[in-house]
Amino acid sequence: MEKPSILHLFTAAKNASPFDVNMAFDAGFDKIMPYTHVDLTEVAGLTQDAIFSRSPSGVKREGIFIGGRDIDLAMQMLSVAKAAMFAPFACSVFADPSGAFTTAAAMIAKVEAQLKLKFNEDLNGKTLSVFGATGPVGGCAAIIAASCGANVQLVAHNSLNKVASKAQSWNSQYQVNLRTVDGTDEAKKMDVLLQSDIVICAAAAGVQVVSELQLLAAKQLQVVADVNAVPPNGIQGLHVTNDGDKIAGTQIVGVGALAIGQLKYATQHQLLKQMLAHEVEQPQYLEFMAAFHLARTLLKNPS
Known part of the structure; x- marks a missing residue:
């Protein structure tokens, strides 16, 4: 039986964003687990807890989403999460604090x-x-x-x-x-x-x-x-x-x-779907420039 897809949502804020939760479900994730008040020093441990609890094939059906409000902290969290993983125990990570990366893109x-x-x-x-x-x-x-x-x-x-x-x-x-x-x-x-x-x-x-x-x-x-x-x-x-x-x-x-906003929505939706689509590919580490390149592509090829 195929393991459910899980998105682990890390945020330094006291609440996870309902917007991001809805977007993740709509993109196809089966389960979303929020972690609030996350400190930068906790990101590596949380990441390794997520990846070591599954086989390499199961890890491919996981992702980490980084929220919050601070763009610099989000980028630091992404870097720490990426550094905490190694093949074949690695999943995609997408940072979009307060939707700022996809909105700006x-x-x-x-x-x-x-x-x-x-x-x-x-x-x-x-x-x-x-x-x-x-x-x-x-x-x-x-x-x-x-x-x-x-x-x-x-x-x-x-x-x-x-x-x-x-x-x-x-x-x-x-x-x-x-x-x-x-x-x-x-x-x-x-x-x-x-x-x-x-x-x-x-x-x-x-x-x-x-x-x-x-x-x-x-x-x-x-x-x-x-x-x-x-x-x-x-x-x-x-x-x-x-x-x-x-x-x-x-x-x-x-x-x-x-x-x-319409392009922001489409960009975030597609990036979340990309996290699930890498099951036979390498993990993706998605931030504002990845969002910008995709937004450009969506404008040129809206279908």
Whole structure:
């Protein structure tokens, strides 16, 4: 009798995400077991408990999902879990804290696709400004975009030092070159918009960051994207359903939260299915760049 497929869900938070549990069941896992308040020092032991309790064929029907809210901790947990395993006792590991990896991947893939479709350009050399840059989605989107050659600016809306510290840390960890710019008042924010080709908004839900008047004045802007689906939108005039529509009165192309969310859902679903599909393959270690490459592929081949 075939052993049930099990997804072990590790999170440093006090609760596992119901979203991730639903996604795992819908992708085909038979059982999902959450482990909460997980410390980094516990990951190796939990991983080895999971893999040594089954034969090599049984281990292939397991996976580890890493949640939480901290993108750096999630990447560290993935590395520790991977290092704790060895052939033939190894299973796939997928990190997606708060859905940030798949959301950021979908957002940047959508922006890249619109640049190509509407302007026949790519991200390389583009000035991309991130509002809400210290959160998990904004930070991850910044790292992905920088990895694609964009000149990424993290916009500070409150503390310049806090954002600069994040940029320095991510530059060191992910070998990118993120810059920090001052957006702490409306005049400084306007200066940022005037020199941006792309703006992405990953600020707190229900907070408007960019106004329609600012968009009208930002003549260099080509594409804007916003993951906020809670009114008011982070970017005024950008509707949640926009998927390449122009912002009224401008030549700026917009991508809204629902358009991003649909691709995020498809990306997470397929990555979870890939964890089950490796039964005759090597384990997969899936993080934000894996999510981005898949999101790109799904846009090109939606079937």
